[in-house]
Amino acid sequence: MEGKDTTGNTGIVSRRLKEKLAVEDIYGVEESEEVDTEKIEDCEIIDTEGNVISSTDSSDIGDWEKRHNEIEEQREKIRNRVRKTRSGNGVIRKAKPKPTISDTGHKQVGVYARVSTKSTNQVSSIENQTRYYTKKVGDTPNWTLHEIYSDEGKSGTSTQHRTEFKRMIEDAAQKKIDLILCASVSRFARNMSDCMTLVRQLKSMNPSHPVGVYFETENIYTLDPDCKQNLSIHAMLADWESANKSRRMILSYDQRICTGQYPVLDLLGYRHTKEGELIIQPEEAKTVRFIFLAYIGGYDCDEIAEILTERERPTLRGRTDWNASMVMNIMSNERRWGDLEARKTIVIDYVEHKSKKNEHDRVSAYEEDHHEPIVSREIALAAQMVKKSSRKMTEGVPDFSVIHKGNLKGFVSICPGWGGIDGSALLEICQEVYEEEELEELNHKIRIWSGEEQGKVVSMALSGYQVPHGIYFLNKSLPALTVGRRRIKFSKACHEKLNYCRWVEILYHPIIQTIIIRQTTPDNPNCIEWEKEDGKLVSSISSRAFSTAIYESLHWKKEFSFKFRGITKERGMSKILVFSLDEPQIIVGKKYKNHPDVEKESNQPFGFVKYKTDTGQENKPENNGIVCAYPEEWMKRRIGINYFIREQRDSMINAITEEDIEETGVVVENPVIGHIPSRQEIVNELEELLMTM
Known part of the structure; x- marks a missing residue:
């Protein structure tokens, strides 16, 4: 309640009365408490400086009592209705027990296994999971093994490249599976959003046929209504661990580059040792050298790819069908002429696996003459100059x-x-x-x-x-x-x-x-x-x-x-x-x-x-x-x-x-490139390579 004196000062009801009226007006008066109207009448209105302005108007108190009595009547009616209710003759049906992994009903079981790399250390992991779950399903009387789905060398941060995982979800949608077994939440998904979404999808895609996932390490069964919080925590931990692993890898690369321990991989023409050395593979090196010499000799990438396909020259992964892009990629890698560039690209999103060229965003390194080259630096530079030319060099590198x-x-x-x-x-x-x-x-x-x-x-x-x-x-x-x-x-x-x-x-x-x-x-x-x-x-x-x-x-x-x-x-x-x-x-x-x-x-x-x-x-x-x-x-x-x-x-x-x-002019060496074989020398070596390829 508010009041106002003749001078314009606004008064307020004392704090105690104001709080009491506000609470009782909304919720009513408890049965154990009666309103002391005498105290209310004795309350005074005061201004903001504590001066008494006037006493409470008794008409406002009457309105409040009227509303209070109406509410009390309604409360009493509700009590009487509940007291007079009798027990009916209906049959009470109890709810089914909460689903558990130990339910006795028959289940078609799918097993999902995943390892993130194709290293030899993880080959046994897939095999052990396969044998373990085959035996586990076979030893459970009401379970029948439908299929084991396994993805090797696939990251769990996304489902994009996990073909077996996506096929398993599709089989579940077609009611071929009743239950999915997985070693842990992190094997199922390292992305919290994906994990929770997929669990809900399996549960609700066919309401009459929900599919549950049992994570054995965490002992979580997703059809159990009480598992949501537990699953959310473990999914969050798996996501966090994936992000932390990404940060550890970045730091590890930084440290290795700064100490000269550059990461090396196999590529066509080379194999790497544990010590980080690149060793030339003579037979593969013929393909690499042929590409460079043919290109600076006047062949374009399409023509070179056609020759390599006809000769069935294998790539690093054993492919024998070549295209122009593959040929150009061979000539664009600095390792073919003996240099090494570490961290040319970087991953900017570990979940989506998006990468970009490293434009000084992270530590990188370039070392010349790191290992034995397949072609000379001059030949490689000539190839780059041919690529930059604004017309086709059908006659090869100009003199x-x-x-x-x-x-x-x-x-x-x-x-x-x-x-x-x-x-x-x-x-x-x-x-x-x-x-x-x-x-x-x-x-x-x-x-x-x-x-x-x-x-x-x-x-x-x-x-x-x-x-x-x-x-x-x-x-x-x-x-x-x-x-x-x-x-x-x-x-x-x-x-x-x-x-x-x-x-x-x-x-x-x-x-x-x-x-x-x-x-x-x-x-x-x-x-x-x-x-x-x-x-x-x-x-x-x-x-x-x-x-x-x-x-x-x-x-x-x-x-x-x-x-x-x-x-x-x-x-x-x-x-x-x-x-x-x-x-x-x-x-x-x-x-x-x-x-x-x-x-x-x-x-x-x-x-x-x-x-x-x-x-x-x-x-x-x-x-x-x-x-x-x-x-x-x-x-x-x-x-x-x-x-x-x-x-x-x-x-x-x-x-x-x-x-x-x-x-006529006298042919001289190009200062931009340096010494490269003459046209005739290139033709002769190409013929020799073709005879041995």
């Missing part, structure tokens, strides 16, 4: 060759789609053909051509003259080369200038940054098919690795493509196209093909952009309508390059002779 003399000295013959290319390797190959003095003189000229250094002649009268960049005059009748991040594209005029030849070779000089295209024959290992047999022109070729080398060397921004005007030089019966990479037209846009009229410069807007990564500016032109542009520094020069520089370039190109154009 690197460099011209050693003449006016094309230092030019390297390249295969643009070959993954074993990088800028440093091309520069190293080029520099090897020059003497120290020659190289210094060449670099001196390059610095003059680029404007980084002044020459003596530059100070003369002609040095003030400038000539426009040739790219300004580019049109459809002139040959053009476009270098993109993934492809090199040729204009139709390029084919026309080289008389629509079918095969061409690309030469590249990484110091003077010049590309030359010349005609070649199909027996050239680095030849490119420029025209199909049906006469269709090849307008672009895949060049991911080569383009990357150029972009990095010249510090080009990745979002741009670069177009260059070609100069045709004809000497006798020979022709070449020369493209200088320091006079670019910059193609702005995600894809060059979205701007089919880009060559019509007079009809297109243009601008000047910062196109190098070392400028610190990554912004594109503000005018979104720009599809072609030029280097920003050209805007400062207004016209073009120094007349002297152009003369020097032209003199170098004009000096090229027919002998220079016909000059």
